[in-house]
Amino acid sequence: DTAVSVDFLEYYARQVLTLKDGSPVQSRDGEYNQYNYIPLGVGIIISPFNFPLAIMAGTAVAAIVTGNTILLKPADATPVVAAKFVEVMEEAGLPKGVLNFIPGATPEIGDYLVEHPKTRFVSFTGSRAVGCRIYERAAKVQPGQKWLKRVIAEMGGKDTMVVDKDADLDLAASSIVYSAFGFAGQKCSAGSRAVVHQDVYDEV
Structure with a gap:
């Protein structure tokens, strides 16, 4: 779990070095076209119990290195691992307020965060039932919401x-x-x- 976390941290740090300059696009004579990436805003990271450090760290750092602030909601059974990760990230120099630790019961806190009009995306790893619930709730546009939310849900594989x-x-x-x-x-x-x-x- 720890070794994979280190791999994720290094991978996403290297990825942002290529993303920061955007993607090359073709320009005709007399044109100058650019394709650049911008952060989305405030995102929610909902991580699973079974890889309490690796998946939580990987999904959190992926969002952070691309310029987003995040609300980290770990699995109910693994809040201490996430709390220690936040401490380590702040010791490493991450400014306060970029990575925000939000422990608690998933149904109440999770629904509130997913439906909040100012959250822009949700990155979730867990069960299919919860992932489908997140998709459903994130798809509803709330009063005061400007953008459609994006959802990244990893709900198992074959x-x-x-x-x-x-x-x-x-x-x-x-x-x-x-x-x-x-x-x-x-x-x-x-x-x-x-x-x-x-x-x-x-x-x-």
Whole structure:
């Protein structure tokens, strides 16, 4: 979790070096066209319990390096990890007010933040049910809201284990079980299907 967090911090720091100059666009004679990126504004980061540092840090820093201020709402079960992350970021020199720690019960606080007319985007990692609720609430334009909100929702995936006929079958079988049931299967990288060569299918 910590190693992946460091990777995220470095990755997004390097990404902003390429984004800061915008994207190249073609100009005809007599024209000068530019394509630049601008921050959106105040965003909400709602992070999951199962990778309490990595996903929280990665989604928070991605928003910060692109010029946004954020409201960090960690999972109910992992507020201390997020609080320590905020302390470390401020020690590193991040100005106060850029990264704002908002712990608490998700339904009450989450709904309020998502529906607030001045929040511009939501970055969420978690269950499909909650992600769909966020999409629904963010789509409604509130009184005083100028822009449509953007939602980035990572709600799990269909992760595949591929087993060829010359694989170590004992390792393959144990890896399939570990991937599918580690964290009780409650992670986006949990194995959810196995594609096994027909010659070794029955044995696996």
